[in-house]
Amino acid sequence: MAIVIKGKEVADRLTEEALARVERLKSSGIQPALAILRVGNKPGDLAYERAAMKRAEKTGVDVRQVVLEEDVSQEKLLEEIDKLNRDESIHGVLIFRPLPEQIDEAFVCDQLAPEKDVDGITSGSMAGVFMGTEQGFPPCTAEACMAILDYYGIDLKGKKVTVMGRSLVIGKPAAMMAMKRNGTVTVLHSRTREDDFRRAGQNADVVITAMGRAKMVGPDLLGEDQVILDVGINEDENGDLCGDVDFAGAEPNAAMITPVPGGVGSVTTAILMDHVLAAAEKKGRV
Amino acid sequence: MAIVIKGKEVADRLTEEALARVERLKSSGIQPALAILRVGNKPGDLAYERAAMKRAEKTGVDVRQVVLEEDVSQEKLLEEIDKLNRDESIHGVLIFRPLPEQIDEAFVCDQLAPEKDVDGITSGSMAGVFMGTEQGFPPCTAEACMAILDYYGIDLKGKKVTVMGRSLVIGKPAAMMAMKRNGTVTVLHSRTREDDFRRAGQNADVVITAMGRAKMVGPDLLGEDQVILDVGINEDENGDLCGDVDFAGAEPNAAMITPVPGGVGSVTTAILMDHVLAAAEKKGRV
Numbered sequence A, B: 001m002a003i004v005i006k007g008k009e010v011a012d013r014l015t016e017e018a019l020a021r022v023e024r025l026k027s028s029g030i031q032p033a034l035a036i037l038r039v040g041n042k043p044g045d046l047a048y049e050r051a052a053m054k055r056a057e058k059t060g061v062d063v064r065q066v067v068l069e070e071d072v073s074q075e076k077l078l079e080e081i082d083k084l085n086r087d088e089s090i091h092g093v094l095i096f097r098p099l100p101e102q103i104d105e106a107f108v109c110d111q112l113a114p115e116k117d118v119d120g121i122t123s124g125s126m127a128g129v130f131m132g133t134e135q136g137f138p139p140c141t142a143e144a145c146m147a148i149l150d151y152y153g154i155d156l157k158g159k160k161v162t163v164m165g166r167s168l169v170i171g172k173p174a175a176m177m178a179m180k181r182n183g184t185v186t187v188l189h190s191r192t193r194e195d196d197f198r199r200a201g202q203n204a205d206v207v208i209t210a211m212g213r214a215k216m217v218g219p220d221l222l223g224e225d226q227v228i229l230d231v232g233i234n235e236d237e238n239g240d241l242c243g244d245v246d247f248a249g250a251e252p253n254a255a256m257i258t259p260v261p262g263g264v265g266s267v268t269t270a271i272l273m274d275h276v277l278a279a280a281e282k283k284g285r286v
Helices: A007-027 A043-059 A074-086 A105-109 A123-131 A140-151 A171-180 A194-203 A247-253 A264-284 B007-027 B043-059 B074-086 B105-109 B123-131 B140-151 B171-180 B194-203 B247-253 B264-284
Strands: A033-039 A062-068 A092-095 A160-164 A184-188 A206-209 A227-230 B033-039 B062-068 B092-095 B160-164 B184-188 B206-209 B227-230
Touching: A007 A043, A007 A140, A007 A264, A033 A043, A033 A074, A033 A264, A043 A062, A043 A264, A062 A074, A074 A092, A074 A105, A092 A264, A123 A171, A123 B123, A140 A171, A140 A227, A140 A264, A160 A171, A160 A194, A171 A184, A171 A206, A171 B171, A184 A194, A184 B194, A194 B184, B007 B043, B007 B140, B007 B264, B033 B043, B033 B074, B033 B264, B043 B062, B043 B264, B062 B074, B074 B092, B074 B105, B092 B264, B123 B171, B140 B171, B140 B227, B140 B264, B160 B171, B160 B194, B171 B184, B171 B206, B184 B194
Parallel strands: A033 A062, A033 A092, A160 A184, A160 A206, A206 A227, B033 B062, B033 B092, B160 B184, B160 B206, B206 B227
Antiparallel strands: A184 B184
């Protein structure tokens, strides 16, 4: 029987630690504030936005919502970003992705002021993750995985870390962050041969799944006594939320495992607040 | 018996392809030019500089050398970089690293104009490698490995690629580039457990070594029929140049292997010229 990791517990600890920082900021006359820029009304975006606002309230961070129509022009979107860049009262900006087709996403993301890039979408933040420096902020979800490991005192040094998925938002940054923590990292993806996938899954000490495919990672792709961090957010055949991991099948052999929902996702919003506070502290030199 | 990869053959092919581009540039009134900025007189830098100048001559690229004293101040170094940034006749700048202790290397490297960053040392180029986009230029040595694979028609899709070393100059970018080519990548380093190191070395289809440790990769860390790209440049016990791979021990079991000297290093300068031409073409819209 595995320890089922409670994301909320990790998030609440992070929030508790954050409260003193918020107090310090406020006593310096700074009210930390996050802007959430959303284009359209995707259910996943709305769910994350609700969770972020709840976490912001617990933490004492103000949130400003900016909502644009699905068919917004790139010009109008850039205008909003520019406004947020210049707004002294906003310390961090979260922009939901993917952006609609008419938008040049990479270009638009890079127009965000680097110091407000609390979810690691600008080139500067990407370079920071790649180089392992403190430049910018890493994507919140990848960092949430590391925060969970920290909470449970799991040191990656000399551990085999298998990352399933190579996206820019999770797989790649999680791989770089695990490597920085001295893990021996293997990245699997859709073009990996089936037997290589299985072997690397089975032999890992820590598995991070970010494929975005409901319950695809079952016991056949996993080993014994592993730490399994499931970053996938999918719908199962009944329309219920589920991860990339077949939880029922994987849990009995695992050492620790995150559920979906209630696992990594719950920690992500706490990391987002941590980044907003760091941005506010840096700006205010607090 | 393995095929011993001749770097010069690959480089000469690249140079041959480059000649037509140089002609096109010249007929548009553009003389492609590279500046080499060197601090001090390290033997390794001097050797690479000589090789680069020879390759530049073959290609038809002008080279300007800028040499600064080992104890140069950061201010003076930045001044030189600024001059090169503003010099319309220079299309690419190579800066030897590591820079001396008194210099904040990351900061200095980031002052180079992104469009002249032909060896991938700015944040923008790093982000490009990480994101797998065309932004900036990847470090020449990592790209040289890919050029060798291309020359020999080796497709990484579904192949297991083991990268030994996680430096910013070779290990990390080579890993990202192999991943982009659909390889299943594992990155080993000094903190990897011995048995994990051995197993990942033995099980790989392609091995890229960039540890900087003379002949450390022997038959025990390798398998059968592998493609071995040795990026190490070290001195052996007799003071002779050698790679990270124990060539004599590894060659009999390999499918293909690069020697040192005469392997990857020989291709690197050709990639550098390719980048200078690309920078000149972009600037001149040729």
